[in-house]
Amino acid sequence: MAFAPSAAAAGTAIVGTLKGPDGSALVNVSLTAAAEGFTETVVSGSDGAFRIEVPKGGTYQLTVDAATLPTGITFSKAADQDRSILVLGGEKKVLFTFASGADGGTATTSSFTWARISQLLVDGLFFGILIALGAVGLNLIFGTTGLTNFSHGELLTLGAFTAVVLNELGLNLIIAAPIAVALSAILWGWGQNRILWKPLRRRKTGLIASMVVTIGLAITIRYALLLFFGGSPRSYQQFAGQSGLEFGPVSIPPKSIVFAILAAIAIAATVFWLQRSRIGKATRAVSDNPALASATGIDVERVISVVWILGAGLAAFAGIYLGSTQDVTWNMGQRLLLVMFAAVTLGGLGTIYGAIVGALVVGMFVQLSTLFIPTEMKTVGALFLMIIILLVRPQGILGRRERVG
């Protein structure tokens, strides 16, 4: 199936203004944005502004031809010359800071502008909420069944593709998204547990063996999606190229705001449900001690079913958001899996609050780390943070002080 760039994405562009350390515009500087199968070079105008139209959201490599910079002007941060830019649809504003060659050393601090930090904080918060949606499900499933699910990323991908199918059948994304979440919860959550994990629990397949099974499942799902939907990225027909709303120095597309609010409500509802409802309390009891819970008359299998439904629903929600801000690809969930694990490990395996706190910390950390390290390496920072936490506090920030060895 061929990929047709949707007309709605026409407003998608990388924009910015190049200004020297004294505030003067830098004219005729050559910039190139490149991605797979796409390259575009522009030069900055008389006001130093540039605009590179890109076909769709995604990651682009933005390079500046240093030879075209006026003499005596250098980058305050060498990494700015060549960095990968994540375009979420709409206009992506890119900030550059320059120094005059003589005092390049002292000007380094100027990249820590409040504008940049506040934008990164907001991006980090949104990214954190997105991770939290996945991490909560991951942690609930781990808590109740002990299974470390390496195919949880594929639950995001399956949710996003379910919405793609409904969307291409003609349903507006606003209608398609909730239906896709419900369908995913039943098909990929309840169904998966029913067909695969329940029989395996009955066979008394061990946890290590089950972990290897999740790997096999992840590979199978990923390549089945590649087979049926092809490798080209898809995007939803609505809200593809939304321009950001300006809040002072911060620019956010409206769809992100709507999503973040809905996601926060979903997470809050999950927490409330765990604390107050009968089945929620039963879930916590099973997490605590399955044998004891079973002995007190709790139907453990029913609790596990509910947890799978909830986890898959939340993951599908995350997948659809990720798909609407970037694009829907067969390996989108896999790329987020390790970040979700970092969040869960950071907060504490098996604890619901831990997953939320861990996700927010990881989201912020990933975005803010781009102040110091190249953007392409931001995931490395999160994974590194996870390993450090394991060294000093293996149970995670909010984990119970039990022996995890």
Place this chain on the structure above:
Amino acid sequence: MDFSFVLGQSITQALGVTAIIYCLAAMGLNLQFGYTGLLNFGQVAFAAIGAYSIGVVVISFGASLWAAIPIGLLASVALALVLGIPTLRLRADYLAIVTIATSEIIRLLVRSIALRDTFGGANGINGKMGQAFHDLNPFHADIDLPFLTWTRQDLWVVTVGWTLIAIFTLATWLLVRSPWGRVVKGIREDENAVVSLGKNAYVYKMQALILGGLLGTVGGMVWAVAKQSVQPDNFVPDVTFFSYTILLLGGAARVFGPIVGAIIFWFLLVFVGEFLNQMIEAGWITFLLPTDVGPIRFILVGLGLMGLMIFRPQGIFGDKRELALDAR
């Protein structure tokens, strides 16, 4: 449709360079997972260390291949220590998460633009990094048997590769029937029992992690020498999981498991791929495109891994009594 071509390709690949590389990686996993019960999901990181140490030392720094090999082995031991120190005292899943994360950290680092001068970014390192090895080639002609075709260079790599595997297999056999082997098998079955007998399980697990990692590193070195090119995206986590499939196919905790597994795995994978390709070319299958063959092969690997782990976790030739995983 050329059936003998399909068969010839399958046999050549089943005994070829790729099978050797995966066999070495799976032998490492056999020590770690099969015998000790360690869930190393980042074996590809060790292979990447091996391949990149040759590429970096020989091409980027212009030193000798014979200097690169010990450097790579030392780097591999260092990686095993870094992975093991925080995680080997914790539950099995922590090692799994940290190893897979580390394998991605290494891949992202070597493909980063910031370190492009050393590691070559996304293009990797290309050049005659294995020349010193190929200069020793005693073969003078390519081999072209009915079902076996290798160039002179491949023939040399394959000869040395299988010789290495034979030596390492013998070493593994001696190791696992020694007292050391009994202790690590004990750790796999019941760590607490081993600890209560006064053994330091942590040290034994670390030794298994280091030894298994070294085997993966040798696999990576074979890769660099044979292909004269290392690219970051060759070292994705799927390589680790292919190696697990090979191990389970041949039989975990079996000395010959990885060898049998690697040969069967690559024979089947190439056979299915080439067979489908030929069927599509001949017009016998019209509902598939040639580009669909790749994903189908991966789906079969995924299903195979699941099926093996569920129905025959000891592998095709394994002994169920030998491997009672998950005592905990």
